[in-house]
Amino acid sequence: MTTKTEGPVSRYINRKISGRITGFIVRHKLPLTPNQMSLIAFATALVAAASIARGELLVGGLMIQLSSILDGVDGELARTLKLASRRGAFLDTMLDRYADIAVFASVIYYLVNTSVNAEIVALLGFAAVTGDIMVSYIHARGQMDLGIHPAAAGPLDSLASRDVRLFLLAVLVAVGRPLWALAAVAILAHMYTAVKFVYLIARYKPG
Numbered sequence: 001m002t003t004k005t006e007g008p009v010s011r012y013i014n015r016k017i018s019g020r021i022t023g024f025i026v027r028h029k030l031p032l033t034p035n036q037m038s039l040i041a042f043a044t045a046l047v048a049a050a051s052i053a054r055g056e057l058l059v060g061g062l063m064i065q066l067s068s069i070l071d072g073v074d075g076e077l078a079r080t081l082k083l084a085s086r087r088g089a090f091l092d093t094m095l096d097r098y099a100d101i102a103v104f105a106s107v108i109y110y111l112v113n114t115s116v117n118a119e120i121v122a123l124l125g126f127a128a129v130t131g132d133i134m135v136s137y138i139h140a141r142g143q144m145d146l147g148i149h150p151a152a153a154g155p156l157d158s159l160a161s162r163d164v165r166l167f168l169l170a171v172l173v174a175v176g177r178p179l180w181a182l183a184a185v186a187i188l189a190h191m192y193t194a195v196k197f198v199y200l201i202a203r204y205k206p207g
Helices: 008-027 034-053 057-080 086-112 118-146 162-174 178-203
Strands: none
Touching: 008 057, 008 162, 034 057, 034 086, 057 086, 057 162, 086 118, 086 162, 086 178, 118 162, 118 178, 162 178
């Protein structure tokens, strides 16, 4: 099941795999709950971060994408087994933020320790992390304050949703371009946030 707020990577790649994983769990009645899957996706992201910090970029990139795929299983399980809850959604959201921070921190740590200019790393790292957080924040506040999910309204659709940001990060890290990964996420995230912010402010009419 896909939604308007899901990004293209989730729609065309992740869901095709996560759906099979969810189906396998349900068919074989494996004792896994949605919350446990959230924790598994989080643990996978931590493995990705540890791999990148050690310089194992290919493994780290692959694990980032695997974590992104597994992150879709918890919601699918919750809907299939009718176990969806606000508590589970909150847990998943918080773990996602910590997972993202851990992965970005590992990329920054790797770059700082491989003789890349520290000022450039600090600038791009700051821009990438703040951009990542701002996309999540404008999504949350747009829905809460304006009753509109920015990914489903205005230009750029869901172009900078978490699945897209992680995919960019995963691919560029895996091919040995971690600095490019920070730059790509930073540019995409801040551009998306600025465009959605202007659109929502211009279009929103108080009730």
